[in-house]
Amino acid sequence: MLEVTGIDAGYGPVQVLRGLSLAVRPGEITCLLGRNGAGKTTTMKAIMGLLPLSAGRITLEGEDIGRLPAHEVPRRGIGYIPQGRRLFAELTVAQNLEIGLMTRNSPRHVLARVLDLFPRLADRMGQRAETLSGGEQQMLATARALCLEPRVLLLDEPTEGLQPSMIEAIRQVVIRLKSEGVAILLVEQRLDAVLSAADRVVFIENGQVRETAGAVDLRARPEMLKRYLGV
Amino acid sequence: MEFGPYLMLAALEGAVTAAVLALMAAGLSLVFGVMRVVNVAHGEFYMLGAVLAFVVAGMAGGGALGFVAALVAVPLIVGALAVAADVTVLKRVGYDPERTIVATIGILYILQQVTLMGYGPDARPVAAPFNQRIALPWVEWGAGGPSLYWPWGLSITSYKLFVIGAAVVVLAGLWVLMTRTRIGLVMRATQLDRETAQAFGIPVERVYALVFGLGAGLAALAGVLIVPIQQAHYLMGGDALLLSFIVVIIGGLGSLPGTLIAALLIGLSDGILSVFFSPTLAKIVATLLVALVLVFRPQGLMGKAPR
Structure with a gap:
């Protein structure tokens, strides 16, 4: 591949x-x-x-x-989860995911599927990425890459x-x-x-x-x- | 006239300065924030805005129609020119912070001297599309309680009010663009982490060209708005650049709200001190403010300390 x-x-x-x-x-x-x-x-x-x-x-x-x-x-x-997560720190969880979705113009149901894998993110959509805990940040970095399917x-x-x-x-x-x-x-x-x-x-x-x-x-x-x- | 009406007059003049300055500084701050490029040629885009406003208004037959044509066309022309400068110069030096300073100094002199050769050394005005004098009331405590009266000389022109209003509308539009739209999201992502933005399909170089064009367009718009008040001259970019840098340093590089607050602070203090004391004192105070900010809060009023 x-x-x-x-x-x-x-x-x-x-x-x-x-x-x-x-x-x-x-x-x-x-x-x-x-x-x-x-x-x-x-x-x-x-x-x-x-x-x-x-x-x-x-x-x-x-x-x-x-x-x-x-x-x-x-x-x-190709989805990339960089070392140190490299989130867009001042953007919200939803905006970070939006950038993932925009990469390949993924349809909206992709977001639902990704949030299904990481339900904790669904509760924090309006929160700025820098305010998440380390584990949640890693979830977000992973979820952002999965938004590309x-x-x-x-x-x-x-x-x-x-x-x-x-x-x-x-x-x-x-x-x-x-x-x-x-x-x-x-x-x-x-x-x-x-x-x-x-x-x-x-x-x-x-x-x-x-x-x-x-x-x-x-x-x-x-x-x-x-x-x-x-x- | 007593003190109060004088103060109001000075504050209104200051608000006009603040409005133009805020537009220009917002462009400078945007370019620095997203691209990390200190654009020394920013003042020349403002000057080009004013000079081209004269040219375009003349071509469109002058009058109100000419001004409207300039207001629409000139920011687009200057923006396109800036995009061309970005693609042919800044991109070639790899957006390196030091080399872009030298490159934009070069652009500054090219624009200034080409304007001198083509447009000449004269200062030329553009007629305001409307310019009614509006007398303003003041409150007076007389025998029968407070009452309004119209002091002689306390007035503003409708055009100056329009400049303030236009700046407010454009800056609100810029705010909506940056915070509520996809293109704004892309610009902020590029600002926060260029490499990761690329890893998520954001064409960073195209974003840079767009931002540089947008920044120059804002400066040009400020230039068009100011020509009916101040005439267009090929050296007018220098002072404007200095004041914009002062505003951006006080407000915090890359922070739009900080830029607005600082523009109001500098514009109003400039208006008030110029009326009551002297324009020189106003410049001294502005420069002193920058020095104090740099000593006590180097990241600016609203800027974030580097982490």
């Missing part, structure tokens, strides 16, 4: 990704693992078109999206700093999306969450993919975690 082939990308003169390749398949959770600075978030931003590619291709169902202007990428059906969902550390009940709520939603056939790319630090939910794990180091393993293999060979993550 989403194919990243040999991309080079970085910030200005600083190259971060060096010939990185990976594939994200529908109905699967692909997890990016790596130490801090390995290039996980940079990969996400490169897919979203927020960083220019100096080499390589990114295709979504065969269409080359790697050279599109950044605002065209989400319109192809995405074919591919990119989640960058969705459980960072959340209490266990919130983590579980987010996890349930991700698993439900997977069962609906959404292709999911996940960056996550908490290994237990990854090992229980992911289908495939991609280890990256210095902006390159070192190894790709099925989650089943990984449970059989825990020494891989030690080698790439030091845990």
